[in-house]
Amino acid sequence: MSHLRSSTELLGELIAFPTVSADSNLALIDHLANRLEHVGARVRVLGDDSGGKANLFATLGPEGDGGLMLSGHTDVVPVVEQPWDSDPFEMVEKEGALFGRGTCDMKGFIACAMVMAEEYARRPLTRPVHFAFTYDEEVGCLGGQALVTSLREMEIRPDMAIVGEPTSMRIIEGHKGCCEYTARFRGLEGHGSAPDRGVNAAEYAARYAMRLLELREELKARTPALSRFDPPWSTINIGGIHGGHAHNVIAALAEVEWDMRPVHWGDADFVKAEMTRYVDAVLKPAMQAVDPEADITVETIGEIPGLEPMELNAARDLVARLTGANGTDLVAFGTEAGLFQSLGADVIVCGPGSIEQAHMANEYITVAQMQACLDMLDRLV
Incomplete structure (x- = not known):
């Protein structure tokens, strides 16, 4: 045969x-x-x-x-x-x-x-x-x-x-390398008519995702001079945003699934450091000012060189x-x-x-x- x-x-x-x-x-x-x-x-x-x-x-x-x-x-x-x-x-x-x-x-x-x-x-x-x-x-x-x-x-x-x-x-x-993460948001559920009384996990997930998109643009300015990749810069992709279960309920839980394809590992370190700073200095304090139990955790699915x-x-x-x-x-x-x-x-x-x-x-x-x-x-x- x-x-x-x-x-x-x-x-x-x-x-x-x-x-x-x-x-x-x-x-x-x-x-x-x-x-x-x-x-x-x-x-x-x-x-x-x-x-x-x-x-x-x-x-x-x-x-x-x-x-x-x-x-x-x-x-x-x-x-x-x-x-x-x-x-x-x-x-x-x-x-x-x-x-x-x-x-x-x-x-x-x-x-x-x-x-x-x-x-x-x-x-x-x-x-x-x-x-x-x-x-x-x-x-x-x-x-x-x-x-x-x-x-x-x-x-x-x-x-x-x-x-x-x-x-x-x-x-x-x-x-390129491949890094995959899931960010999970725990807020405080409430009636949609009083959004200030709850912590909307879906809203904070959206803000997290928007910061990722801003960093995606910043990565273009970090393109190595001799990069042969197409595209030549490191990239970020938002694979999924999930949260909430009704139009008129403040979402208590949400998550953002995203990945990054770094040209070199320095870009991966840059993005992770910026997102950690944004979560710790901006998002979490705002959430916990309403509910001390509110939180954001980030799970590393994989970081492959x-x-x-x-x-x-x-x-x-x-x-x-x-x-x-x-x-x-x-x-x-x-x-x-x-x-x-x-x-x-x-x-x-x-x-x-x-x-x-x-x-x-x-x-x-x-x-x-x-x-x-x-x-x-x-x-x-």
């Missing part, structure tokens, strides 16, 4: 596991672990504290430090209220494309890596080849952070890593030779690559499928992109 046919069939199996981040990924991890054990890989399943999620780390080839790591996340985004033309968890092949939730983000790469693992197992590897499949990338890179901690404890440091996020097989050598472009990057140079690419790019979206770079590895992001299809209804990956990924992975050894 050809590698393409095998990877396509395996992708269909992987899509059938509905590994939305809110749910368990253990069945999928067990499926991958069994396949890797079957070809002789040394497999570690690393569970989280809840018992419902796990990372998988497996190695072919000799023991020891170094080697190359192929990495992908197993979780997918929800399909709720998206207008799919077919069951998102049953892969459909049509006109050279494979449709299903996670086809490009990023089970297509995982399927290719798994099929090539069977090929690698038949070859006399002189350096380790690692496979790292994580949980909860879509909700803060939680699995990636846990995996980095595990690798440090196991004293395993790959020399190079390829993160197979959908880049249309372009080599990405840098991306960016992938810093490096002058010397063996992974970039290797993949350029394998694919014939003449250049590299930077992207604004985040991945787990910066986490692996923190281990000291040379890291790039390169995988099949387009980010423009990720998270969308009728998500798909083309068969041609699968083949291009298989060709690259075949040339690795």
